[in-house]
Amino acid sequence: xxxxxxxxxxxxxxxxxxxxxxxxxxxxxxxxxxxxxxxxxxxxxxxxxxxxxxxxxxxxxxxxxxxxxxxxxxxxxxxxxxxxxxxxxxxxxxxxxxxxxxxxxxxxxxxxxxxxxxxxxxxxxxxxxxxxxxxxxxxxxxxxxxxxxxxxxxxxxxxxxxxxxxxxxxxxxxxxxxxxxxxxxxxxxxxxxxxxxxxxxxxxxxxxxxxxxxxxxxxxxxxxxxxxxxxxxxxxxxxxxxxxxxxxxxxxxxxxxxxxxxxxxxxxxxxxxxxxxxxxxxxxxxxxxxxxxxxxxxxxxxxxxxxxxxxxxxxxxxxxxxxxxx
Amino acid sequence: xxxxxxxxxxxxxxxxxxxxxxxxxxxxxxxxxxxxxxxxxxxxxxxxxxxxxxxxxxxxxxxxxxxxxxxxxxxxxxxxxxxxxxxxxxxxxxxxxxxxxxxxxxxxxxxxxxxxxxxxxxxxxxxxxxxxxxxxxxxxxxxxxxxxxxxxxxxxxxxxxxxxxxxxxxxxxxxxxxxxxxxxxxxxxxxxxxxxxxxxxxxxxxxxxxxxxxxxxxxxxxxxxxxxxxxxxxxxxxxxxxxxxxxxxxxxxxxxxxxxxxxxxxxxxxxxxxxxxxxxxxxxxxxxxxxxxxxxxxxxxxxxxxxxxxxxxxxxxxxxxxxxxxxxxxxxxxxxxxxxxxxxxxxxxxxxxxxxxxxxxxxxxxxxxxxxxxxxxx
Numbered sequence: 001x002x003x004x005x006x007x008x009x010x011x012x013x014x015x016x017x018x019x020x021x022x023x024x025x026x027x028x029x030x031x032x033x034x035x036x037x038x039x040x041x042x043x044x045x046x047x048x049x050x051x052x053x054x055x056x057x058x059x060x061x062x063x064x065x066x067x068x069x070x071x072x073x074x075x076x077x078x079x080x081x082x083x084x085x086x087x088x089x090x091x092x093x094x095x096x097x098x099x100x101x102x103x104x105x106x107x108x109x110x111x112x113x114x115x116x117x118x119x120x121x122x123x124x125x126x127x128x129x130x131x132x133x134x135x136x137x138x139x140x141x142x143x144x145x146x147x148x149x150x151x152x153x154x155x156x157x158x159x160x161x162x163x164x165x166x167x168x169x170x171x172x173x174x175x176x177x178x179x180x181x182x183x184x185x186x187x188x189x190x191x192x193x194x195x196x197x198x199x200x201x202x203x204x205x206x207x208x209x210x211x212x213x214x215x216x217x218x219x220x221x222x223x224x225x226x227x228x229x230x231x232x233x234x235x236x237x238x239x240x241x242x243x244x245x246x247x248x249x250x251x252x253x254x255x256x257x258x259x260x261x262x263x264x265x266x267x268x269x270x271x272x273x274x275x276x277x278x279x280x281x282x283x284x285x286x287x288x289x290x291x292x293x294x295x296x297x298x299x300x301x302x303x304x305x306x307x308x309x310x311x312x313x314x315x316x317x318x319x320x321x322x323x324x325x326x
Numbered sequence: 327x328x329x330x331x332x333x334x335x336x337x338x339x340x341x342x343x344x345x346x347x348x349x350x351x352x353x354x355x356x357x358x359x360x361x362x363x364x365x366x367x368x369x370x371x372x373x374x375x376x377x378x379x380x381x382x383x384x385x386x387x388x389x390x391x392x393x394x395x396x397x398x399x400x401x402x403x404x405x406x407x408x409x410x411x412x413x414x415x416x417x418x419x420x421x422x423x424x425x426x427x428x429x430x431x432x433x434x435x436x437x438x439x440x441x442x443x444x445x446x447x448x449x450x451x452x453x454x455x456x457x458x459x460x461x462x463x464x465x466x467x468x469x470x471x472x473x474x475x476x477x478x479x480x481x482x483x484x485x486x487x488x489x490x491x492x493x494x495x496x497x498x499x500x501x502x503x504x505x506x507x508x509x510x511x512x513x514x515x516x517x518x519x520x521x522x523x524x525x526x527x528x529x530x531x532x533x534x535x536x537x538x539x540x541x542x543x544x545x546x547x548x549x550x551x552x553x554x555x556x557x558x559x560x561x562x563x564x565x566x567x568x569x570x571x572x573x574x575x576x577x578x579x580x581x582x583x584x585x586x587x588x589x590x591x592x593x594x595x596x597x598x599x600x601x602x603x604x605x606x607x608x609x610x611x612x613x614x615x616x617x618x619x620x621x622x623x624x625x626x627x628x629x630x631x632x633x634x635x636x637x638x639x640x641x642x643x644x645x646x647x648x649x650x651x652x653x654x655x656x657x658x659x660x661x662x663x664x665x666x667x668x669x670x671x672x673x674x675x676x677x678x679x680x681x682x683x684x685x686x687x688x689x690x691x692x693x694x695x696x697x698x699x700x701x702x703x704x
Contacts, residue, residue, distance in 0.1 A: 025485070051485055057515055062474050062508030069478020069492075072463060073413070075485070077478075092504070096468045097475065105456040105464035106447040107671040141672050165674035194677075242677030 004184045007177040009151035010040050010116070013158040014078065016187060018048050021076060024162060026053045028063055028080030028116075037082055038118060038177055060090040064115065068098055071111040076162055084119035084171060085128045091136070098167045099142030114161045114168045119147075120212050120263055121295075121309040122175025126302035132211075132264035132295070137169040138240040138273070144168045145240040146193055149214040151182040153238060156191025164193065173212035180215070196244035202233035205257040205322055208248060208274050210237045213261045213310060220315035230323055240270055248274060249282045256287035257322050263309050266294030288325035293318045340557050340589060343564035344627050352631075355568040359633045365406055365563055366628060367642050369398035369621050372422035374646035375431075376594070378654055379438065379452075383598045387658060388438045392453035394419045396561070396593030396613055399620035400525050402426050403566025404493060404588075407574050413461040413483070415476035415494035417469070418453040419525070419592075427460050431653035441660040447670070448663040453597070461490075470496060470503025473522065477509050480518030480583075491577045492520040493570075499530020501544050510585070514551035517582035521573045522553075524585065525560065527592035532605035545587035553585045560588030561620040564627075591618070 004012065018024045026048075031041040032055035044053035056063050060081055067077035081087045087094070094115065101111040121130040138145045144166050148154040154172070161168035199214060200221065209217045214236050221232035233251050237243060252258050258278055260271035271292040278290055293310045301308050343354045353362065376393035383391040394401065401422030408414070414423055424434060433445060437455050440448035445456050446464065456464035463479075465472055476494035483490045500506060501524055513520060524544045528535050541547065548555025554576075558569045566588060573584035591613040595602045602610060616622045628634035669676060669684040676684070 057511045059508040059511055061504055062477075062512050065471065065474030065505055065508055066478035066481060066512055069415075069475035069480070070482040071478075072475065073479045073482035073486075075482045089504070092468060093471060093474070096466050097471050100466065101464065102673075103671045104446060104450050104454065104466065105458075105671075106445045106449065108445060108456050108458040109464050110674065144673070242673075242679060245678060 001183040001185060003181055004151045004155075005178045006148070006151045006154045006172070006180050007038060007040055009155040009184045010158060010172060011042050012184065013155040013162070014041065014044060015047065016189070017159055017162045018044065018052060020188070021162075022052075023074065023076045024052070024078060025070065025075055026078045026080070027056050027067075029058055029082045030055055031080050036080065038174065040116070040172075041080070060086055061093050064090040064093040064098065064113070067113045067115075068093060068101065068111050071113045072101065072109050076112065076114075078114045078116060078162060081115060081117040083125070083129050084117040084133050085131045087117055087133060094137070094143070094169070095140050099140045103142060110165055112165050112167060114158070114170055116158070116170045116172060118174035118177070119171045120173050120175055121300060121305055122212060124302065124305060127299050130300040130305070132262070134169075134171055134240055135264060135268060135270050138270060142167065143241065144193060145171070146238065147171045147173065147211040147240065148238060149173060149176070149211050149236050150180060151184045153191055153197065155184050156189050157193060157238065160190045160193050163190065168193070171211065175212040176215060193239050194242055194244060195238070196247035197236040197238055198247070199234035199236050200232070202231035202255065204231045204255055205233070205259060205319060206251040206255045207232050207234045207259045207261060207315070207319070208237060208271075209234065209261040210240065211263075213263060216310060216312040216315050217261055219312035220319060223312065223316050224319045228320065228323070230319060232319060243273075245277060245281075248277060252278050252282045253285045256285050258286070258290045259293065259315070259318050259322050260290070261293045261310050261315055261318075263295050265297045266292055267297050269294045288322050291318055291322050340559050341565050341569055342559040342562050343568060344562045344623055354564040354627075355571070357564065357567070359631070361406070362624075362628060362631070362633060365402050365567070366621070366624050367646075368402040368405070368422070368426045369563065369624065370642050371425050371646045372398045372401060373621060374643065375422075375425060375434070375650055378647070378650045380598070382438065382654060388452060390452050391438065391598045392418045393594045394422055396591050396619065397525065397527060398422060399563035399566050399624070400523070400560050400588050400590055403563045404523060404570045406567050407571040408493065409490065411461065411488070411490045412574075413463065413476070413479050413490060413492040415463050415465070415472040415479070415492065416455075417465055417472065417495055417497065417500065418467070419497070420495050421453065421455050424455060424457055424460065424462055427462075429457050429460055429462070431649055432656060433457060435650075435653035435657035436660060438654065439657045439660065440662070441657055442663045442667075443657065443660045444663070447667050470500045470505040472505075473500075473509035474505045474512060476520055476522070477512040477516070477518055480520035481512070481516055484518050489578055490519070491574045492518070493523065493574075494520065495523045495525055497530060498524065498526040498528065498535045498538055498544060499533065501547060502538055510547065510551040510553055513583040514553050519577035519580070520583045521570065521577060522583065522585045524587040525590060526587050527590050529592050529596070529602075529606070531596045531600060532602075543587060545585055548585040553583050555585035555587070557587040557589060560590030561618060561623060563620055563624050590620075
């Protein structure tokens with residue numbers, strides 16, 4: 001075990017997987033000599049050479065398209081999209097091609113590409129360095145969508161994604177790249193894709209969150225206990241597709257109240273799917289309406305980022321609101 | 327005559343082995359009589375297949391078809407130079423490559439019907455073939471996306487020190503697509519063993535090539551990306567073969583990619599849903615004339631070489647038609663895919679949500695929906 005930041009854990013996963021499988025290739029804009037704009041690919045080119053860790057020309061569509069061709073051939077490419085805000089030029093390759101290759105070829109051509117991309121607010125990046133586009137990908141059959149919130153999960157889930165047989169959109173909460181630290185097992189280590197993680201158990205209300213939203217949810221839950229005596233259960237979903245439906249339903253069956261927290265625009269965001277799942281399959285357990293706390297239905301702002309991204313105060317107020325319903 | 331790739335070339339530079347009315351006295355491009363006959367028979371098989379597809383579609387037995395009449399030399403000439411392990415990223419008008427590389431006709435016929443024998447399990451409209459065994463990669467209907475994937479496959483082969491070459495095809499319209507640009511960018515920078523064929527058949531559905539691109543020729547697009555390029559008479563099967571062979575050899579020797587514009591003509595409609603007289607009148611007829619049609623040109627050449635007879639011609643056609651008709655009849659008698667196959671191959675394993683959706687559907691299949699089929703018309 002070693003203390004690592006989330007970013008170091010991702011780097012450790014890449015190195016570990018590249019050492020165990022020479023089919024793993026890492027590439028993207030500035031990932032070679034510059035070792036990535038966030039340094040996620042630090043040391044890769046030095047250790048594995050330009051053949052396996054390299055910078056590409058500035059075409060996101062090209063990065064993902066080439067990765068698909070490599071995966072079709074039999075390699076395990078792990079391309080990086082520098083910011084998830086720049087993933088849209090590759091949207092066609094991801095949605096029309098990557099997600100559908102196995103299906104449209106009747107299983108003849110699987111294309112297990114793992115797309116790593118930092119997402120979300122928290123670095124004062126304005127409209128185009130802050131977005132959270134996870135819902136588009138969770139809505140696309142053929143893709144798995146994974147978002148870690150701890151260093152241990154970041155390493156283990158990324159390793160599972162690379163060893164898996166399906167395309168994965170692996171979204172990294174860049175706000176907590178360096179601020180969250182934790183113990184990470186050395187060497188060979190995986191965390192299965194799918195199961196959610198119970199951050200803390202509680203009996204009064206369920207909070208569903210992922211990525212950078214887990215921290216403000218923990219802070220808010222702590223305050224709620226301290227000030228109001230409310231015992232919150234916090235579920236870190238970790239995988240948005242295929243989501244751990246039973247973890248969501250079992251928690252709501254226990255608490256009868258649900259709050260969903262995410263940073264993407266509220267409407268049609270991932271929280272809508274969680275709310276719909278609860279409405280379809282656990283409505284009889286509900287003691288209060290389900291509440292979503294998301295970003296606003298606006299583009300992501302620069303100066304007013306602090307009021308756009310849900311924080312502990314908004315979550316705290318949300319907890320009180322859901323608990324107040326009788 | 328040299329086929330050395332040039333950075334740019336004036337419009338009239340067109341690699342050609344056969345003059346349009348050639349009467350040669352020696353075998354072209356290092357080919358033997360057997361090679362030439364095989365290529366000729368390959369072109370006829372494609373035309374016979376198209377004839378059958380068209381009839382099946384018109385009589386309502388298949389829903390849709392794409393033909394490649396007039397473009398047989400493109401498919402045969404580029405295929406004849408391929409090795410067994412080479413990779414092919416086609417668009418929808420290159421199924422003739424499958425035919426030429428010996429893929430069983432049932433594989434193609436089953437796809438036309440989208441039946442349970444279809445390798446794509448009935449999921450794609452006709453003309454989206456897939457065949458892993460011959461590295462014929464499944465395509466989407468989005469134009470151009472496969473070009474950069476071909477670059478990726480070629481990069482992978484280079485990394486694995488595998489001598490295979492990856493070839494890919496795009497129409498004149500597709501050279502305007504985003505991923506023509508990304509593919510050419512990657513091809514120029516990483517120099518993978520690949521060959522990009524622009525099948526300039528002069529129309530993108532209704533849009534003529536002059537309105538597709540402001541440049542005089544499409545192969546001139548190679549210059550800006552640092553990809554050597556050449557322009558070839560795409561209705562001259564021997565010229566197509568010669569240019570392909572040289573480009574593949576360059577790729578295998580580590581000398582990088584080549585862009586080849588094959589100048590041809592789409593003599594038929596874009597697809598069975600298209601009526602080309604709306605945008606080009608009866609222009610197509612002249613392209614199926616004796617001096618332009620790729621099959622007629624090869625035939626005349628073979629006559630001069632003394633390796634063609636009327637009896638041979640009839641026998642080749644008859645054999646092609648018999649084989650094709652047998653395959654399509656069998657395909658027509660094959661059942662459609664089972665309902666639960668709908669859920670397979672989205673992922674390597676079915677996730678819980680899909681298992682539930684499948685089970686709900688299957689329950690309906692054996693229950694109300696099946697019993698009352700037809701009572702609730704679409």
